[in-house]
Every structure is written in structure tokens, then in C-alpha cells.
Amino acid sequence: MCCPSATLAVWSSAWLSGAAAPDDVLDALEVWGEAHEVVAHDPATGSTFDLPVDGAVPAPPARLLGSLRRLGIADGRLVLPVAGDVRGLGAGGPFASAALHVGEALVFADVGFGVVPRHLAEGLWRWTVFPLTEHPVSGRPAPEYVPLGEAEHGLTEAVRDSAGTLQTLDVARDRPGVRAELSARLRSRPHPAWPSGMPGRALRVLQRADEVAAILELAKADEPGGAVSASAAARRAQALRPLDDAVRRARCAAVNEAARLLAAAEKS
Structure with missing residues (x-):
């Protein structure tokens, strides 16, 4: 079962590769809740992904899928951070804090963004897109590759x-x-x-x-x-x-x- 981020990671890759339709992705997410909405953490991220900023009326998840394709993103990487193991989250910042709080996130390292789901109420999830905070030495964070x-x-x-x-x-x-x-x-x-x-x-x-x-x-x-x-x-x-x-x-x-x-x- 894993988590909502895992579902989005696999199904969005299937859709972006042409192996699934957008409705297939949305249907797969419904196992976690009937309603999903998407916002951006800040105006710059909102502009990049064509998403409303947190606090405004949220967008449907189909908007996020369209932005992933428009930005040329092939796939995301799942991270499941816990206290003491925050690999892949970068040098702190809002994204790292949000991901650590819920224990999961999807990282699009190539473009420098991450997505964190949050369970708001029964049947309702909100996905927030964050910019990744680069480390001053190691640069942009990327999840560890494990065979x-x-x-x-x-x-x-x-x-x-x-x-x-x-x-x-x-x-x-x-x-x-x-x-x-x-x-x-x-x-x-x-x-x-x-x-x-x-x-x-x-x-x-x-x-x-x-x-x-x-x-x-x-x-x-x-x-x-x-x-x-x-x-x-x-x-x-x-x-x-x-x-x-x-x-x-x-x-x-x-x-x-x-x-x-x-x-x-x-x-x-």
C-alpha cells in the first residue's frame, strides 16, 4: 500500500510515458481519498507550475499533471524521511519541514521541486509544490539511488x-x-x-x-x-x-x- 506519494510517483510516470491516461492517475489516487487538490508554496513556484498559491482556491490534480508534462519531467522519486534520516530533502527549508512532518514526499530533482501530500480531512488531500533548497556544497538535493x-x-x-x-x-x-x-x-x-x-x-x-x-x-x-x-x-x-x-x-x-x-x- 505504501503511501499517496508512491501512487503519484508510479502513475504519473506511466502517464508521462504514454502507458496510462490522466483519468487513470486520478482514479488511482482515489484509493487514498475522494478529493485531491493542488497548490504552490510560493508565487514563483505557482508561476512555474501554473498553480494557485497556498491560501487561494486550489487547483485540481490534473493541472499538476499537465505542468509535469509541459516542464518535461519524466519521473519523480519517492522519499520517506524520518527524524535522523532526511536524505533527499536538501538543506532544510519549507519543503524539508513539510516532508518530514508527514513522512513522505515526491522529489523532482532535475527541475528543483518537490511535492508533499497532506491529509486535511476525511477523504480530502492537499498536495503542495515546493522549491527544493539547495545545499551550499552538495547543491540540489536528490534521493539516494538504491538498487x-x-x-x-x-x-x-x-x-x-x-x-x-x-x-x-x-x-x-x-x-x-x-x-x-x-x-x-x-x-x-x-x-x-x-x-x-x-x-x-x-x-x-x-x-x-x-x-x-x-x-x-x-x-x-x-x-x-x-x-x-x-x-x-x-x-x-x-x-x-x-x-x-x-x-x-x-x-x-x-x-x-x-x-x-x-x-x-x-x-x-
Whole structure:
């Protein structure tokens, strides 16, 4: 399921490559909410993207799609930042703050802009286009490239290592009904459709990352169990952190590889 930014990243690439219609992109976004609107963070960005500035009457997402094509953007890159890992967000600024606050964004590094979704109300999302803040030394920010195979292997390794640590702490015990609870969590999440040209391996990695993320949620919601001391509880959280990182890394790699391959289809 990942997030709205992942849906827009993959479907906008499919549309820009000619593998999908604009309505397909809009339909795919509806799994997250019935209504989506787009604004620009500042007047200069609004002028570039032909969008109203935040505070004015917002534009429909079709306006953003048209601007992406007009600006010659082939694909965007998903970032899933958390405190302590803000790679791809640049040297701070409004875009970095907004992306870190919601934990996701789409970066168009080639043209120096990023898009951040925000859930305003039930069924309503607002997408804001920001200029990227360049670093004085490294320049314009760009998401880290992670080969899909490397990310998939890292997720498998993190699952194995975390399971061993949790077993040592006596918190990886079986729980009555845990499989049913896990299945219910997975069924209750949004299930966006993907373009017909969605690469199979990227889809497999996304599905695996979703399964591990659901297991993580159960582990975090569960009582510490055998980890009765504060130090053991801290070690339990530390054991889960690499798994969190591996899930985010795998999701970004899968989405970005899918977007890249869909964009490349236009050139072939």
C-alpha cells in the first residue's frame, strides 16, 4: 500500500510515458481519498507550475499533471524521511519541514521541486509544490539511488537479524490469533491499483515491505512481554529500528525503480 506519494510517483510516470491516461492517475489516487487538490508554496513556484498559491482556491490534480508534462519531467522519486534520516530533502527549508512532518514526499530533482501530500480531512488531500533548497556544497538535493536487489536483500537480512534479537529478548513469542490480526491489518489498508506495466519485481518488494510493516505495527502495539526491564524494552525498540529503516528503503527502491522503468519505456 505504501503511501499517496508512491501512487503519484508510479502513475504519473506511466502517464508521462504514454502507458496510462490522466483519468487513470486520478482514479488511482482515489484509493487514498475522494478529493485531491493542488497548490504552490510560493508565487514563483505557482508561476512555474501554473498553480494557485497556498491560501487561494486550489487547483485540481490534473493541472499538476499537465505542468509535469509541459516542464518535461519524466519521473519523480519517492522519499520517506524520518527524524535522523532526511536524505533527499536538501538543506532544510519549507519543503524539508513539510516532508518530514508527514513522512513522505515526491522529489523532482532535475527541475528543483518537490511535492508533499497532506491529509486535511476525511477523504480530502492537499498536495503542495515546493522549491527544493539547495545545499551550499552538495547543491540540489536528490534521493539516494538504491538498487532494487540491494534493498530486497537488505529487507530479508533485517527481518532475520531482528527476529533473532527479539527471540533473545523473549518478545517474539506466539500470540493467540496473531495471524488473523495480521491478515486483518493487511486487508484494512488501502490497496491502490498499479499500471499494467508495473515491473513484477518492484511489486513483489512492495508487497513484502507491506507485510513486514504490518508485523512491525503488531510488535510495537504489543506489550513488551518478556522484556520486563526498561533496558530490555529499549533494546526491543532498538531491534525494531533497523527493520523500520529496511522497510522504508525497500519501498523507496521499489517505487523509484518502477517509476524509472515506466519513464524509460517512453524512450524505447
